[in-house]
Amino acid sequence: MNDMFYMKKALQLAVKGKLTTDPNPNVGCIIVKDGLIVGKGWHKKQGDSHAEIIALKMAGDLAHGSTVYLTLEPCNHYGNTPPCCPQLLISKIKKIVIATIDPNPEVSGKGITFLKKNGILVSYGILEKEAQNINQRFFKRMITGLPWLQLKLGISIDGRIALHNGDSKWITSHESRKDVHNFRSQNQAILSTSISIIRDNPSLNIRYINTNPKNNIKKYQQPIRIIIDSKNRIKPNHPTIKINTGDIWLIRLYKDNQKWPNHVKQIVSLESNKQINLLQLFLLLRKKNINSIWIEAGGTLSGALIEQNLIDELILYISPKILGQTAKPMFILQKMFKINQIKQFYFAQVNKLHTDIRIILKKNKTYNISFTQYK
Structure with missing residues (x-):
């Protein structure tokens, strides 16, 4: 041997x-x-x-x-x-x-x-x-100072995430939604925004892992739920806050004086034009020993993350439904006038899930340990 x-x-x-x-x-x-x-x-x-x-x-x-x-x-x-x-x-x-x-x-x-x-x-x-x-997530955090970031989007075949009135339940199939829990279980934290929380009332936790029906969900670490809430929209009585399956971190520009449950922490992060500075936020989360974050958000945050080159993997669940041009796009991006300005990912994996297709795209063609280092 x-x-x-x-x-x-x-x-x-x-x-x-x-x-x-x-x-x-x-x-x-x-x-x-x-x-x-x-x-x-x-x-x-x-x-x-x-x-x-x-x-x-x-x-x-x-x-x-x-x-x-x-x-x-x-x-x-x-x-x-x-x-x-x-x-x-x-x-x-x-x-x-x-x-x-x-x-x-x-x-x-x-x-x-x-x-x-x-x-x-x-x-x-x-x-x-x-x-x-x-250990690519651990390596990235240690080398760059940033966690490994996966952005998930459930979209229609014409690249839309919700109707013009915000209705998005359900674009993708039950099998796709179950599959999301497998990815959630592989990440230390799940990140979303106050707008998504108020609109959808998500639990942002792991409720089942379908790779093995015998798995006991209690033995897995529930991810930390991180909510970007720059305008302090989330209140203690919100349904997501009341679900106590683990810590919730509210990322804010300033703390309020309301009485919060013990599992909720308010964390003040640096601002940029009265908004949360995303790069500084992820550097802060690295200091809290967060290796990986699963992101579920709308087009505004998704677009900002893409524009700032912060996403390592893009996970798309594509449904064979058509929502039309008035529906909400998956990315809200600045106008680009040259092909060399566009953001590019590379196909890493394509799978069929019942009626849907799951595509995993990576920022790099192949995994490269030589990450850019941030101070």
Whole structure:
């Protein structure tokens, strides 16, 4: 067996934590001795043991002289759990194969340096791109200071999101609406606007995950519900506020003095022309350890996000219905007069969902870890 074989096994373990590890990365570990797997582990959630610690406990004394396959560089600092590098040293492993260096400045390169200085053979770069891709949200936050942003829109075949009077229930099929919950479950937060909240009274939570009927919804983290409310339109008695399935953050230019439930927080963000500055908002959310945000909003916010190049993935649910030219467009954009001014995405995936089509578009043709960095 070769390094790539065992690293693939470690990656398969890592993805098991994709719904529960935020804001931490997904990490898997395999320990091999004399051609046999003697230990394996994966990180389940923040505060729990890291993948390599779980694998070392399983291996016990068999870890002595073994080779460890780890999808992400081990930490050598105290966080919510003790550092992993000293435990690897105590276990007397012979070699460690690492898929990718950790982009977290507190970790990056320091774990590898520690292990090398203490006589452990270290190699890295095996299936590096695959390891980065399963943690693309974590990598983006660490490198750029911005969360991974997915914008979802349910549209008619002529690109409209609601009739001229705002009626939009339901453009897309029941199967499409169920599918949305799978995406919601993969994000730390769901973002919308006060206008959408007042118009539609959405719950903005996870109510079912249809990838596996046996899944228990209670074991998944409910996303933080973030509402941009620059004019303080949302009141404590609003139906969405009364649904207490987790935290709600009201993003405002100033706080009010009303009595809010304990699960609601008012957060003041920087303004731009008496509106929330979107870039500064997402930088603020990064500081709150938000890796990824699922966005459900109307044409105004959607258009602003597209124009500011903030969206990483665009998720379109397209219904074979026609709403006509008086209906509301999915993007409200400034006028453009040259083709080279237009915004472009790339088709990543197309699926049929009952009567609808789901299209996933990405900003980049292929995933590229060299993000633009924001201060």
